[in-house]
Amino acid sequence: MGFAENALKLFLSDNLNEMQELTKKLNEYNIQRQDTEKNIFNEAIKKIEENNELENEIIVLSNEGWHHGVIGIVSSKITDLYLKPSILLCEEDGMCKGSGRSVQGLDLHEALCKTSSDLEKYGGHSMAVRIRPKKRKLRIIQETYKRIY
Numbered sequence: 001m002g003f004a005e006n007a008l009k010l011f012l013s014d015n016l017n018e019m020q021e022l023t024k025k026l027n028e029y030n031i032q033r034q035d036t037e038k039n040i041f042n043e044a045i046k047k048i049e050e051n052n053e054l055e056n057e058i059i060v061l062s063n064e065g066w067h068h069g070v071i072g073i074v075s076s077k078i079t080d081l082y083l084k085p086s087i088l089l090c091e092e093d094g095m096c097k098g099s100g101r102s103v104q105g106l107d108l109h110e111a112l113c114k115t116s117s118d119l120e121k122y123g124g125h126s127m128a129v130r131i132r133p134k135k136r137k138l139r140i141i142q143e144t145y146k147r148i149y
Contacts, residue, residue: 003029037070044078044088054082058106062089062096072099072128079103087131095120098131 003026010022044061053059059078071088078086079101085108089098102108107126116122121132 033070036067037073040066040070040074040088041077044074048078048082054084057084058111059084059086060089061086062091062098064091066090068092068097068099071097072101072130075099076101076128087129089131089133096131096133098133100124100129100131102127102129 006022006025006029010019010026013019013022040063043063043066047061047063048054048059053061059082066088068090071090075086075088078084078088083103085100085102085106087098087100087108089096100108108129109122109124109126112119112122112124112129112131119131119133122129124130
C-alpha cells in the first residue's frame with residue numbers, strides 16, 4: 001500500500017534503533033492493510049448478497065474508496081469463496097482501477113481482450129488481470145463480463 005521505501009531502508013540499515021523503528025512502522029502499516037482488506041471484503045460480500053451477484057457467471061463489483069493496493073487480494077478471496085471469477089474495481093479521481101482473479105476454464109485475460117476498446121489499460125494472464133476501464137464504460141463492462149462465459 002505504498003510503503004516499500006521503509007522496507008528497503010530496513011534491509012539496508014545497520015543501525016539497530018533505526019531497524020527497530022522501521023520494523024514497528026512496517027508492522028503498523030501491515031495492520032492498516034489488513035484492516036483495509038477486511039473492510040473491503042466485508043463490503044464486497046454485502047454487495048454480492050444485496051445485488052444477487054451470484055446469479056452472474058463473473059462477480060464484478062466497484063466502489064468508490066476501495067484501495068487499489070488490496071483489491072487483488074480481496075478478489076482472490078471472493079473467487080476462492082464463491083468458486084467464480086471476480087473483478088473488483090475502485091473508483092477514484094474519475095478513473096477506475098481493478099484486479100480480477102479467475103477459475104480453471106475461464107481465461108480472464110482473453111475476456112478482457114473482447115472489451116479492449118472500453119479499457120484504458122489492461123494486462124495479466126488467464127488467471128489474474130489488472131484493468132483500467134474508461135469510467136463512462138464501467139456499467140457496460142460490468143454487464144458484459146457478467147455474461148462472458
